Amino acid sequence: MIPMPLMTLNQYVDSERGSLFGGARIKKQATDTAAMFVQRAMMNGVKFDWGKPLRFDWYWHDRRTDPDNIAFQHKFVFDGMMVAGFLTNDNWDNIVELRDRFFIDKANPRVEVYELDD
Known part of the structure; x- marks a missing residue:
């Protein structure tokens, strides 16, 4: 779980x-935030x-932002996972x-973020 909103694509x-x-x-700030919460999850x-x-459940504060504008933040989450040492690479082998x-x-x-079994 990573608190949001980090940002929207339009803001970026x-x-x-x-x-x-x-x-x-802004990318560094968002990546660092994601990394901090990924490290906490790893400790747990x-x-x-x-x-x-992988499934991403995005909980946003209102309906004024389009879903694709929110989901662009996959990049920050994956980069945060790599910074935290949770993921070695966000390439085709892993994602x-x-x-x-x-x-x-x-x-x-x-x-x-959840891993799916199917």
Whole structure:
């Protein structure tokens, strides 16, 4: 579980256009946040068998943001997993299928990542 919202694609694009280093700064912050929560999960014994489908349950605070604008954050989550040492590489060998589901939770926006058995 990683608290959200880290950002939307539109916010990221705006930061890229607004400053030479704006996008890089935001990407680092989002990756570091993801890495911190992945490290906590690892300390609690969470493990994945890489090469299996992954499900992302995105809990957003409202319906004003399109789901694809939210799900672009896969990149930050996977980069955070690599920084934390949970994932060696986010390449084709490890990431074979992604399934996204979207929900509203005004009080607790977050993303939950699960390994699927099928």
